[in-house]
Amino acid sequence: MLKKIILLLCFALISTTCLCAQTIAFSGQVTDSLNNPLEYANLLAVPKADQVAV
Numbered sequence: 001m002l003k004k005i006i007l008l009l010c011f012a013l014i015s016t017t018c019l020c021a022q023t024i025a026f027s028g029q030v031t032d033s034l035n036n037p038l039e040y041a042n043l044l045a046v047p048k049a050d051q052v053a054v
Helices: 002-020
Strands: none
Touching: none
């Protein structure tokens, strides 16, 4: 019984951590040098040298 409770608590802690990790949102439009929109563009968030996390 204790094993099930510990397993349930571990699962709840891990799932809560995963939900909180997805809080950053980007909005806008990615364009080329002629201001034409780029379809299916991907963004990569890279931290600055003086930051710990993005």
